[in-house]
Amino acid sequence: MSKDDLLVLHALRCGGWSSVARVAEATGLAEADVESELIDLGIDGLVTYDSGAFGAWGLTAAGKVADADRINDELESAGARPAVAAAFERFLVLNPELLDLCTAWQLRAVDGVMTVNDHHDAAYDARVLDRFADLDRRVAPVHTELSTALHRFGRYETRLTGALARAAAGESDYLADRIGSYHAVWAELHEDLLATLGTPR
Amino acid sequence: MRWIRPLSGDTDEPVEILGAKAQGLLVLRRLGLPVPSGFVITTDACREFLRAGRFPEGLADELVGAMAWLAAGTGRRFGGARDPLLVSVRSGASVSMPGMMDTILNLGLTSEAAAGFAAEDSRFAADLLSSAAELPDDANAQLTSAVETVFESWNSSRARTYRELNDIPHDLGTAVIVQAMVFGNRDEHSGTGVAFSRDPDTGENVPYGDVLFGHQGEDVVSGRTATHPLCELASREPTVWTGLVSALATVESHYRDACYVEFTFQSGELWLLQVRPGRFVGGAAVRVAVELADAEVITREEALLRVSPQHLSQVRTPHMTSADVIARGIGAGPGVTVGRIATTTEAAVRLSADGPVILVRPETSPHDMRGLAAATGIITARGGPASHAAVVARSMGKPAVVGVAELVVDSGSVRFGAQVIEAGSVVTIDGTSGEVARGAARATTNSTDAHLHRLLAWADDVTGDHSDREESRRLIAAQAALRLR
Numbered sequence: 305m306s307k308d309d310l311l312v313l314h315a316l317r318c319g320g321w322s323s324v325a326r327v328a329e330a331t332g333l334a335e336a337d338v339e340s341e342l343i344d345l346g347i348d349g350l351v352t353y354d355s356g357a358f359g360a361w362g363l364t365a366a367g368k369v370a371d372a373d374r375i376n377d378e379l380e381s382a383g384a385r386p387a388v389a390a391a392f393e394r395f396l397v398l399n400p401e402l403l404d405l406c407t408a409w410q411l412r413a414v415d416g417v418m419t420v421n422d423h424h425d426a427a428y429d430a431r432v433l434d435r436f437a438d439l440d441r442r443v444a445p446v447h448t449e450l451s452t453a454l455h456r457f458g459r460y461e462t463r464l465t466g467a468l469a470r471a472a473a474g475e476s477d478y479l480a481d482r483i484g485s486y487h488a489v490w491a492e493l494h495e496d497l498l499a500t501l502g503t504p505r
Numbered sequence: 506m507r508w509i510r511p512l513s514g515d516t517d518e519p520v521e522i523l524g525a526k527a528q529g530l531l532v533l534r535r536l537g538l539p540v541p542s543g544f545v546i547t548t549d550a551c552r553e554f555l556r557a558g559r560f561p562e563g564l565a566d567e568l569v570g571a572m573a574w575l576a577a578g579t580g581r582r583f584g585g586a587r588d589p590l591l592v593s594v595r596s597g598a599s600v601s602m603p604g605m606m607d608t609i610l611n612l613g614l615t616s617e618a619a620a621g622f623a624a625e626d627s628r629f630a631a632d633l634l635s636s637a638a639e640l641p642d643d644a645n646a647q648l649t650s651a652v653e654t655v656f657e658s659w660n661s662s663r664a665r666t667y668r669e670l671n672d673i674p675h676d677l678g679t680a681v682i683v684q685a686m687v688f689g690n691r692d693e694h695s696g697t698g699v700a701f702s703r704d705p706d707t708g709e710n711v712p713y714g715d716v717l718f719g720h721q722g723e724d725v726v727s728g729r730t731a732t733h734p735l736c737e738l739a740s741r742e743p744t745v746w747t748g749l750v751s752a753l754a755t756v757e758s759h760y761r762d763a764c765y766v767e768f769t770f771q772s773g774e775l776w777l778l779q780v781r782p783g784r785f786v787g788g789a790a791v792r793v794a795v796e797l798a799d800a801e802v803i804t805r806e807e808a809l810l811r812v813s814p815q816h817l818s819q820v821r822t823p824h825m826t827s828a829d830v831i832a833r834g835i836g837a838g839p840g841v842t843v844g845r846i847a848t849t850t851e852a853a854v855r856l857s858a859d860g861p862v863i864l865v866r867p868e869t870s871p872h873d874m875r876g877l878a879a880a881t882g883i884i885t886a887r888g889g890p891a892s893h894a895a896v897v898a899r900s901m902g903k904p905a906v907v908g909v910a911e912l913v914v915d916s917g918s919v920r921f922g923a924q925v926i927e928a929g930s931v932v933t934i935d936g937t938s939g940e941v942a943r944g945a946a947r948a949t950t951n952s953t954d955a956h957l958h959r960l961l962a963w964a965d966d967v968t969g970d971h972s973d974r975e976e977s978r979r980l981i982a983a984q985a986a987l988r989l990r
Binding site: 400407491 | 666667671819879890895
């Protein structure tokens with residue numbers, strides 16, 4: 305298999321059932337290239353397309369096994385396990401804070417009642433966004449460690465920084481409220497770290 | 506002493522110095538309720554530590570003296586092989602920052618002390634060691650390091666972010682409470698739990714909470730062991746139950762409000778570890794205020810001032826009415842929804858072609874996004890209000906119940922405690938109250954709440970305006986009038 309196959313296969317492993325566009329976004333590959341990789345992976349029985357209202361590409365059971373093997377080979381042959389494991393530890397320290405921030409974006413305590421944030425208080429929203437930016441700065445060294453250890457991890461920094469930039473520019477659902485949001489990409493990074501290290505949830 | 510105060514009834518200083526948790530413990534002491542012996546290191550000491558990066562002058566000596574006092578009072582020896590004394594070290598700031606700072610248990614568990622416990626009871630000693638942290642084998646060094654860790658946890662980035670978001674100043678610091686350990690894992694007549702003096706969901710005047718038999722409190726937090734409804738204490742440990750119910754009544758009459766306590770019982774003996782007012786919201790807040798006024802514990806005017814307009818709109822949020830509630834978790838995405846249970850994303854997508862589906866998972870990951878998109882509601886066993894499932898459910902505007910501790914997800918069915926529900930069966934979830942019910946329950950908007958009607962009638966009595974207006978305006982007008990008095 306080529307390197308791009310693994311990127312596509314692993315994007316489905318970490319992102320779950322996905323459209324071609326989402327896999328392209330996750331991998332940084334062109335949609336046409338993703339599509340042809342998916343077709344080849346499908347012929348090998350590693351991925352499948354499920355049509356219907358929630359039509360999407362996903363891994364087969366064989367695909368999940370193949371991904372685990374190849375991702376483990378990649379990790380071990382690069383001698384990257386210690387570095388990825390250390391970066392994961394640092395990620396886990398920041399993870400509860402990211403989840404706190406997403407919650408603070410969605411909910412506010414008003415007289416002790418957790419209430420859906422109606423986003424009428426611009427000062428509060430700006431403060432939450434500011435804390436996201438602060439967290440993003442603090443996670444940067446983790447991205448550097450990861451992408452130094454395994455090049456493919458570099459994509460997460462691009463995607464997270466991109467989501468934050470869109471949120472800062474006014475598309476505020478890019479923080480926690482849509483596919484491709486900071487929260488969604490962060491969760492994929494979390495899943496990737498678990499999958500790469502072979503750690504069960 | 507400059508930095509340390511004993512947890513004894515005559516210690517009386519402001520919350521800014523002692524922290525809210527220590528103040529609660531002092532209240533319990535003054536009320537004659539059982540509190541493990543201990544002392545509190547003031548927020549001044551914390552601020553000084555954070556400024557200078559080391560213990561302030563004199564604190565180390567005071568700590569040695571306070572430990573000697575504690576050992577003498579309990580008749581045990583810190584780090585000793587015979588009658589070893591273990592202590593807990595807990596944070597306690599003047600403002601509430603739930604879950605943000607550290608608690609460290611079982612300090613003083615040196616190899617010598619462990620041998621001492623093993624001589625008394627080998628099972629108990631093994632249980633203590635199984636949860637022991639990596640620490641130096643010196644009791645005083647353990648204690649010093651634990652106090653430093655709790656001081657430093659004030660400035661963890663997560664705690665800083667929490668304060669930024671909640672307008673809490675960064676320079677308050679936390680007090681640190683050191684207490685003789687009491688052991689919920691001591692024997693079969695031991696355990697730990699949390700209790701409200703009234704039901705926090707409904708406000709009904711019955712004790713409510715969770716109890717864990719034979720374990721320490723951190724086993725609840727770690728999700729290693731399932732809790733039981735508090736009322737099971739009545740049959741299993743009737744003496745502890747009687748003591749707890751009586752303590753709840755005592756603290757209620759002190760605070761003149763519904764209360765929350767944390768407790769441990771060791772070999773059948775009850776100990777209280779924390780108390781605070783219950784901070785009820787919504788319909789529960791209304792009901793408690795009205796019933797306390799009826800009982801003449803508070804005046805009608807006080808009742809009106811205790812209920813915020815925000816609580817009224819919460820009363821009006823649609824909620825589930827069912828006689829067949831099978832589980833309770835944390836409501837993490839508001840709303841009530843009915844659907845058939847699916848235990849995998851694939852099953853959720855498949856089933857959703859024929860009608861609404863509730864996705865039930867141990868926890869969620871990106872794999873479940875498609876299932877979450879297909880489902881009308883979500884239940885998870887693990888995670889809190891900030892978990893992946895909760896954040897995603899809210900982003901999709903879907904009801905969610907998370908952290909259902911007794912939930913086990915099997916392949917073709919789910920179990921809530923002893924009750925097995927087959928995949929494909931219909932359940933209802935209430936993402937506000939956190940309840941899960943069997944079958945299709947009704948969602949109703951509470952428009953005939955008797956307590957609310959009475960409260961609003963009192964509001965109209967205050968303003969003299971009995972015209973037909975929005976409920977929150979009736980309350981706000983009464984509160985404005987009362988605040989001018």
